[in-house]
Amino acid sequence: MNSMYVQGNSFLHQLDPRTKILFVFSIILFVFLFYDPMFQFLVTVSLLPIVFLSGLTTPYLKTVKFMFLLVFLIITVHGLYNPMGDVTKVTWQLTENLSFKHDALIYGAVMSFRILSIGTATLLFVMSTHPSDLANALVKWKVPHAVAFMILSTFQLIPIIGREAKVIMEAQQARCLDVKANMIQRVKHLIPLFAPLFITSFMRVHQMSQVLECRGFSSTGPKTSLREMTIGFRDYAFLTAIALFALAAITLRAVVGGTLLPITDFVLMSALIGIWIVCSIYFFDFLWKSVRKKVV
Amino acid sequence: MKNKLSTLVVAMIPAGIALNWVANSIVEMLKLPLFLNNIGNVLNAIVLGPWWGVATAVLTNLVIGLTTRWTIIPFALVGAVVALLGYWFFKKGFFKSIPKVIAAGAITGVIASALGSAVAVYVFGGFAGAGVDILTAGLVAMGNSIAVSNLIANFPGTFLDKILTFWVVFSILRIFPVRFLPNAKKIQEGLGMNKGKKKDDKAA
Numbered sequence: 001m002n003s004m005y006v007q008g009n010s011f012l013h014q015l016d017p018r019t020k021i022l023f024v025f026s027i028i029l030f031v032f033l034f035y036d037p038m039f040q041f042l043v044t045v046s047l048l049p050i051v052f053l054s055g056l057t058t059p060y061l062k063t064v065k066f067m068f069l070l071v072f073l074i075i076t077v078h079g080l081y082n083p084m085g086d087v088t089k090v091t092w093q094l095t096e097n098l099s100f101k102h103d104a105l106i107y108g109a110v111m112s113f114r115i116l117s118i119g120t121a122t123l124l125f126v127m128s129t130h131p132s133d134l135a136n137a138l139v140k141w142k143v144p145h146a147v148a149f150m151i152l153s154t155f156q157l158i159p160i161i162g163r164e165a166k167v168i169m170e171a172q173q174a175r176c177l178d179v180k181a182n183m184i185q186r187v188k189h190l191i192p193l194f195a196p197l198f199i200t201s202f203m204r205v206h207q208m209s210q211v212l213e214c215r216g217f218s219s220t221g222p223k224t225s226l227r228e229m230t231i232g233f234r235d236y237a238f239l240t241a242i243a244l245f246a247l248a249a250i251t252l253r254a255v256v257g258g259t260l261l262p263i264t265d266f267v268l269m270s271a272l273i274g275i276w277i278v279c280s281i282y283f284f285d286f287l288w289k290s291v292r293k294k295v296v
Numbered sequence: 297m298k299n300k301l302s303t304l305v306v307a308m309i310p311a312g313i314a315l316n317w318v319a320n321s322i323v324e325m326l327k328l329p330l331f332l333n334n335i336g337n338v339l340n341a342i343v344l345g346p347w348w349g350v351a352t353a354v355l356t357n358l359v360i361g362l363t364t365r366w367t368i369i370p371f372a373l374v375g376a377v378v379a380l381l382g383y384w385f386f387k388k389g390f391f392k393s394i395p396k397v398i399a400a401g402a403i404t405g406v407i408a409s410a411l412g413s414a415v416a417v418y419v420f421g422g423f424a425g426a427g428v429d430i431l432t433a434g435l436v437a438m439g440n441s442i443a444v445s446n447l448i449a450n451f452p453g454t455f456l457d458k459i460l461t462f463w464v465v466f467s468i469l470r471i472f473p474v475r476f477l478p479n480a481k482k483i484q485e486g487l488g489m490n491k492g493k494k495k496d497d498k499a500a
Contacts, residue, residue, distance in 0.1 A: 004362075004363055004364075066365060067365075067367070069429075070367065070420065070423055070424075070429070073423050073429050073430075073432075073433055074420070074421050074422075074423055076433075077422075077423075077432075077433045077436050077437075077442075078421055078422075078442075080437070081436045081437065081442070082442065083441075107421070108421070111420070111421045115367070115420065118366070119366055119367075122361075122362075122366045123366075126362050126363070134362075146302070146305075146306045147355075149306060150306060150309045150310050150313075150355060151355060151358070151359060153307075153310045154310040154313045154314060154355070154359050155359070155363075157310045157311060157313075157314040158313070158314045158317050158318070160314075161311070161314040161315065161317075161318045162314075162317070162318050162321060164318075165318045165321060165322055166321075169322070169325055179325065179326060179327070183328075186326045186327070186328055187328065187460065189326060190322075190323075190326070190328075190332075190460065190464050191464065191467050191468065193322050193326070194319075194322065194335075194464050194468055195467075195468050195471060197315070197318070197322070198315070198339070198468050198472070199472065199473060199476065201311045201314070201315060202311075202472075202476040202477075203476060204307075204311065205304065205307045205308050205311045206304075206307075206476060208307040209303040209304045209306070209307040209308075212303045212306060212307060213303050217303055217306070218302060218303055
């Protein structure tokens with residue numbers, strides 16, 4: 001499995017992974033401080049220029065798709081059916097029994113933009129950070145070297161074991177394992193497929209632990225790495241900016257409270273319809289691609 | 297000995313994570329409506345010890361969260377509990393016959409689906425970004441509360457899934473070549489495999 005890392009040389013790529021981890025955490029802090037859809041929306045939108053400037057627009061748009069399905073369901077279903085708050089306050093009457101309620105819609109919108117902004121921040125982090133750098137950063141944060149190694153070696157191991165699973169599948173099919181049998185038979189087929197897979201991966205584990213031992217993995221003392229990252233001027237500037245924002249946000253929260261501006265029906269409606277529009281664009285794009293696949 | 301175990305653990309946990317991941321593709325190839333994505337957790341919990349199973353669960357969700365969809369990270373809690381329960385049932389001797397394994401899987405399935413729904417409701421307002429969400433939405437539209445509909449939508453899948461996870465781990469550990477298991481004797485005792493041999497010895 002490839003990690004989602006996209007090679008690049010932008011500002012974000014050159015930051016230290018630790019700075020970026022702090023950035024993701026500060027975004028999580030921001031969106032949980034306030035209960036205001038406008039604010040969450042602003043956080044999400046303010047992240048988009050960073051996506052663009054880092055040259056991650058295309059991969060970002062590709063991966064953000066599934067989040068929009070989640071967000072679409074959350075805002076629609078909660079707006080229609082969540083019985084929280086004042087149920088009589090209706091924002092949009094669809095039919096006699098079906099209406100988008102004000103309080104429930106606020107909840108749906110806040111949840112949706114929370115998910116979108118945290119998702120965007122995480123994607124920015126993952127797409128601009130090489131897995132080795134992530135492991136290095138973790139080691140520098142006094143995470144045990146073994147844990148960092150586990151995370152890193154998983155990235156390599158998954159495609160290997162995946163390939164093995166495919167080979168086993170084909171070998172067993174060659175020995176008359178019927179993949180199209182009835183349900184119970186297919187459940188029973190799990191054993192002939194999983195047993196060789198487990199055994200080969202255990203063999204691999206033993207080999208690997210011997211190799212690790214040979215290369216002095218369990219030796220004590222400092223370990224060096226091929227890729228070195230240092231915290232420079234950029235990181236300090238970025239961290240200062242984050243700290244200033246965090247300070248401003250916390251003061252605002254203390255002074256004004258959870259909601260910044262009065263939440264009008266207009267804001268809620270535009271959030272709902274905006275999400276619907278983005279979702280339908282993705283949906284039509286999906287339809288268009290599947291139709292084209294069939295034609296070509 | 298301690299060092300040897302630790303490199304074994306270091307090598308074993310990524311394998312567990314990879315098995316969790318690859319199980320999905322095997323199940324997909326067989327076209328079964330399951331996930332079996334806790335198989336590595338349960339295996340590691342039994343073979344290495346409960347806390348290594350928990351570590352496998354947490355790291356699995358972290359790695360998948362970092363590479364495909366971050367919404368899976370909070371569900372690490374479910375994987376960790378399944379790993380702990382797997383170890384607990386193993387310790388209590390539930391991994392000795394198929395009916396007992398199924399019972400253990402059923403109990404784990406109930407707990408796991410309740411926990412999964414709780415996480416989904418508290419963190420994501422009742423959805424998890426998977427295909428089942430559409431069923432949840434339909435159930436909500438029929439007039440159920442969000443927590444209940446999430447539970448109903450997810451229960452059958454999770455329930456069967458955990459039973460089959462336990463069953464697969466049980467069946468495979470029974471036929472496993474002994475030399476690859478780090479603490480083979482203990483595991484075979486837990487699986488109730490040594491009894492037969494002793495009787496044979498007496499008969500001989």
